[in-house]
Amino acid sequence: MGSNWEDFYANLPAPRDLDNSIELLKKFTERQGPSVRGIVLVTSGGTTVPLEHNTVRFVDNFSAGTRGSVSAEYFLERGYAVIFMFRHKTLEPYSRHFTGQKFLEMLETNEINGKNVVTVLPEHSERISEVLKKYKQALEQEKLLEITFTTVGEYLWLLRAACQALAPLGPRAILYLAAAVSDFYIPPNEMSVHKIPSSGPPNISLQLVPKILKPLVSLWVPRAFVVSFKLETDENLLISKARDALNKYNHNLVIANMLHTRKNKVVMVTKEKSYEITLSNEQIEKGEEIEKYIIDDLIIIYTRFLEAH
Numbered sequence: 466m467g468s469n470w471e472d473f474y475a476n477l478p479a480p481r482d483l484d485n486s487i488e489l490l491k492k493f494t495e496r497q498g499p500s501v502r503g504i505v506l507v508t509s510g511g512t513t514v515p516l517e518h519n520t521v522r523f524v525d526n527f528s529a530g531t532r533g534s535v536s537a538e539y540f541l542e543r544g545y546a547v548i549f550m551f552r553h554k555t556l557e558p559y560s561r562h563f564t565g566q567k568f569l570e571m572l573e574t575n576e577i578n579g580k581n582v583v584t585v586l587p588e589h590s591e592r593i594s595e596v597l598k599k600y601k602q603a604l605e606q607e608k609l610l611e612i613t614f615t616t617v618g619e620y621l622w623l624l625r626a627a628c629q630a631l632a633p634l635g636p637r638a639i640l641y642l643a644a645a646v647s648d649f650y651i652p653p654n655e656m657s658v659h660k661i662p663s664s665g666p667p668n669i670s671l672q673l674v675p676k677i678l679k680p681l682v683s684l685w686v687p688r689a690f691v692v693s694f695k696l697e698t699d700e701n702l703l704i705s706k707a708r709d710a711l712n713k714y715n716h717n718l719v720i721a722n723m724l725h726t727r728k729n730k731v732v733m734v735t736k737e738k739s740y741e742i743t744l745s746n747e748q749i750e751k752g753e754e755i756e757k758y759i760i761d762d763l764i765i766i767y768t769r770f771l772e773a774h
């Protein structure tokens with residue numbers, strides 16, 4: 466076991482609320498009328514790898530969900546419907562602008578006629594209102610569906626369910642796989658049921674998660690526009706690995722990025738060419754986001770793909 470994706474799913478218990486997610490996905494995709502430009506599945510955030518069935522401990526990764534949540538906003542702005550499939554408690558579109566105490570600092574509280582009234586400080590009003598309007602619009606127009614996962618197993622079940630919902634759309638489906646998915650896991654039958662005792666150093670052995678991009682591209686959504694991400698920490702490997710993935714899975718675009726520079730630089734790799742998108746220092750200072758440029762370019766590549774179909 467471990468190399469074949471069918472065995473992998475057969476041995477991996479489905480998440481308890483999977484049927485509910487399937488229903489939401491079905492309703493959402495069916496509700497999008499003929500005028501919708503396309504539906505984008507954006508995956509975002511990292512996955513956990515539980516070490517115990519009654520999970521106390523797990524292996525995790527760094528992903529904060531910035532790439533995914535920011536990209537989702539730009540897709541919505543460009544008229545696409547978005548299924549935002551994200552790791553529970555990582556960043557979400559719109560609310561990501563107001564996280565932590567930064568948000569509380571935008572508010573003030575006063576007592577008026579014996580009642581506590583909370584107001585937004587005038588200097589933050591424009592900004593909050595701008596984001597709030599976009600958020601409300603996405604909800605009112607029913608253009609945004611959010612579904613969550615935590616473990617790598619939940620991610621994989623949900624990904625397959627989302628593909629099944631998107632398959633009927635053919636080339637109108639875009640997959641933008643920005644989540645940082647674990648390459649390793651502990652198969653359920655090898656996992657400790659209870660909390661691993663601390664009486665001695667644990668013997669933890671991880672297995673390979675099968676490469677899910679393979680069945681995804683060739684079987685689940687064969688007519689969709691598929692974008693994967695490649696993350697490296699060694700610059701020398703980045704482009705060759707991205708190109709290997711493209712050749713191996715035969716999808717449409719790989720967006721390659723380095724761990725430490727991912728917010729300011731990516732490389733767009735298609736079958737025809739590869740080129741960099743970078744933010745200048747001036748753009749960074751202005752608070753510009755690289756995802757805006759990624760999405761603009763992606764749409765150009767996608768439009769060409771549509772024309773070819």
Ligand code: 9Z3
Nearest residue numbers: 528529530531532643644645646694695696
């Ligand atoms: C990415 O490369 C994303 O851009 C990041 C975004 C995870 C770096 P943040 O969430 O980070 O904004 O903090 N995602 C894909 C990473 C990945 O695991 N790719 C696999 C690989 O490189 C291929 S599917 O092997």
